[in-house]
Every structure is written in structure tokens, then in C-alpha cells.
Amino acid sequence: MNIIDRPALAPLTTLGLGGRALAEIRLERPDDCLRLPDVLAGFGGDARVLGGGSNLLIHDGDLPFVVLRPLFGAKTPDNRPAEPEILGEEDAPDGRRALIRVGSGMRVPHLLSWCGKRDLAGLEGLVGVPGRLGGAVAMNAGAYGCSTAPLLRSLDVFTPEKGLRTLTSEGWRAEYRHFSLAEPCAWYMSVSAVLSLRKAEPGSVLAAMKANFLRKKSGQPVHERTAGCVFQNPPGQSAGRLLDAAGMKGKRRGAMYFSPMHANFLVHDMKCGVPGSSADALALIDEARRAVRDKFGVELVMEVKEWSSCPC
Numbered sequence: 001m002n003i004i005d006r007p008a009l010a011p012l013t014t015l016g017l018g019g020r021a022l023a024e025i026r027l028e029r030p031d032d033c034l035r036l037p038d039v040l041a042g043f044g045g046d047a048r049v050l051g052g053g054s055n056l057l058i059h060d061g062d063l064p065f066v067v068l069r070p071l072f073g074a075k076t077p078d079n080r081p082a083e084p085e086i087l088g089e090e091d092a093p094d095g096r097r098a099l100i101r102v103g104s105g106m107r108v109p110h111l112l113s114w115c116g117k118r119d120l121a122g123l124e125g126l127v128g129v130p131g132r133l134g135g136a137v138a139m140n141a142g143a144y145g146c147s148t149a150p151l152l153r154s155l156d157v158f159t160p161e162k163g164l165r166t167l168t169s170e171g172w173r174a175e176y177r178h179f180s181l182a183e184p185c186a187w188y189m190s191v192s193a194v195l196s197l198r199k200a201e202p203g204s205v206l207a208a209m210k211a212n213f214l215r216k217k218s219g220q221p222v223h224e225r226t227a228g229c230v231f232q233n234p235p236g237q238s239a240g241r242l243l244d245a246a247g248m249k250g251k252r253r254g255a256m257y258f259s260p261m262h263a264n265f266l267v268h269d270m271k272c273g274v275p276g277s278s279a280d281a282l283a284l285i286d287e288a289r290r291a292v293r294d295k296f297g298v299e300l301v302m303e304v305k306e307w308s309s310c311p312c
């Protein structure tokens with residue numbers, strides 16, 4: 001466990017926004033969780049779990065919480081990217097499947113490239129998703145017909161109420177871009193997951209990833225500073241199309257603007273000479289919500305997680 005005092009959070013996010021937290025606690029070994037309750041109590045107790053920071057809008061200023069950074073399974077002891085552990089195989093109606101254990105700190109692009117080389121299918125819709133495995137589970141991230149939760153066989157989690165343990169599928173609830181534990185808890189942190197991946201034809205997984213990435217790149221501003229889609233798609237509709245029709249494409253406040261390429265992506269223009277702010281981001285998000293509500297009567301729900309400076 002490594003504790004950093006008053007870290008700046010903006011550099012830990014893809015959107016590049018956020019003030020300073022009370023502390024950052026980096027966790028690399030499951031044993032580190034045992035010390036967490038005492039360490040957190042010393043800071044006042046409120047904690048937020050940060051993965052790759054690719055789905056976060058963090059407020060500016062002083063933030064009254066401690067940031068936990070689960071880096072389990074990210075690196076080997078000699079500082080190289082770690083690999084998933086192959087546990088075995090299982091039979092399923094769609095063929096043989098491999099069971100692998102992945103630390104929640106493993107970067108999703110690294111995991112995908114590992115799977116592609118081994119023809120293990122299931123995650124190829126996540127190509128271009130820049131987070132870590134723990135964030136992909138927590139968001140039930142997905143695209144192009146794939147999502148993370150259906151591939152989960154078990155999840156090792158830490159909660160302040162019950163400590164560290166292993167859950168199976170009765171232990172969680174997953175829906176479109178939503179994942180929560182079945183039991184009440186103040187917060188949870190996933191430590192590692194066992195995933196079940198289909199053994200596919202040689203080359204087919206890499207080919208699917210390539211096709212998905214070309215599709216993503218042609219329609220989304222993948223090279224800009226964003227946090228992915230701001231809003232969830234309402235049932236049967238596309239949030240991007242609603243925002244476009246409501247006139248939000250290209251709308252700007254300071255350094256923040258809705259992408260002219262895809263209206264559901266809020267971009268931080270880091271080269272415009274004006275510092276980006278969460279206040280500008282939130283004002284634009286409010287404006288977008290109102291515009292869609294007024295024009296279509298649809299209430300957009302945030303997909304991006306907002307970390308507020310309000311202690312309430």
C-alpha cells in the first residue's frame with residue numbers, strides 16, 4: 001500500500017478535470033485491503049474507487065474524500081504489465097470456454113490484446129475502451145453487442161462492512177451500464193474477477209477487434225480528451241441523435257464542448273488557452289439535458305460518474 005497526500009486528480013482521468021482529494025491510496029496486493037479500514041478511519045472514512053478514470057467527471061477544488069486506486073494485477077514485481085492467470089476450461093452450449101483470473105487493475109487494452117492473441121472471445125466490443133478491468137465491471141461496459149457482466153463467473157470484492165471475499169452471480173445485479181452488489185454497502189472495490197471467454201477460430205477475435213475499432217474511430221472522437229458517452233442511451237433511442245437534434249453538437253463553454261463528430265461526447269480542449277473546468281462541463285451537461293427534455297420530453301440519465309465536492 002502506497003499513500004499519496006493531496007493528489008491532483010485531473011491527471012488521473014481521461015477528461016482531465018478534477019481538484020485535489022485528501023489522499024490517494026494505491027493498492028497492489030489483496031492483503032493491502034486488510035489495512036484499509038484503519039487507514040480510511042484516519043482520513044474520516046469517505047472513499048471513492050478510481051480505475052482508469054475514463055468514465056469520470058470530477059469537480060474542481062478541494063474534495064472531501066480519499067481515492068482508492070486498485071492496481072491489483074496491473075504489473076509484475078519487475079514492473080512489466082501482468083498477464084491474466086489461466087484457471088482451466090468449461091463446456092458451454094456455445095462450445096469450450098476458458099476461465100481466466102484478471103486483477104481489477106489490469107488495463108482493458110492490455111487484456112484485449114492478450115485475449116486476441118489467444119483467440120479468446122467475449123470482450124472484443126470493448127476495443128477502444130481505455131479503462132481498467134475493475135471499471136469495466138463497475139460500469140458493465142460494453143459496445144457492439146458485448147458487455148462485461150455476462151462474462152463474469154466470480155468477483156473478489158472488498159467492502160467496508162464485510163471485508164474481502166468472493167461473490168458469484170447471486171451476489172451482484174447488472175443491467176445496461178449498471179453494476180451493483182446485491183447486498184447493501186457504502187461502497188465496494190473489486191480486486192479480481194474470473195471471466196469465462198469462448199475459444200474462437202484462430203484470428204477471428206483479432207479480426208473482430210480491428211473491425212470494431214475502425215467502426216468506433218469513424219464515429220467517435222477517440223483521440224480527444226473525453227470520458228466516453230456522457231449520457232446513457234434511453235430505451236430504444238440514441239442519446240447522441242437526440243442531442244444532435246436538440247442542437248448540442250459543437251456547443252462550447254470555455255474549454256469544454258460537445259463533439260461535432262458525436263454529440264454525446266463532451267471534449268476538453270486542452271490547447272485553447274483557457275483552463276477547462278468542471279463548472280463549464282456541468283453547465284453544458286445541464287443545458288443538454290434541458291434541450292432534450294424540452295424538444296423530446298426525454299429525461300437523459302448520466303452515464304459518466306460525477307464526483308462532487310459536496311460532502312452530502
Ligand SMILES: Cc1cc2nc3c(=O)[nH]c(=O)nc-3n(C[C@H](O)[C@H](O)[C@H](O)COP(=O)(O)OP(=O)(O)OC[C@H]3O[C@@H](n4cnc5c(N)ncnc54)[C@H](O)[C@@H]3O)c2cc1C
Nearest residue numbers: 051052053054055131132134135136138141142189190228
Ligand atoms: C474514448 C472513450 C471511449 C469509450 N468507449 C466506451 C464504450 O464503447 N463502452 C463503454 O461502456 N464505455 C466506454 N467508455 C467509458 C469508460 O471507458 C468505461 O466506462 C470504462 O469501463 C471505465 O473504466 P475505468 O477503469 O476508467 O473506470 P473509472 O472511470 O475509473 O470509474 C468508473 C466507475 O467505476 C468505479 N470503479 C472503477 N474501478 C473500480 C473497482 N476496482 N471496484 C469498484 N468500482 C470501481 C468508479 O468508482 C466509478 O464509479 C469510453 C471512454 C472513453 C474515454
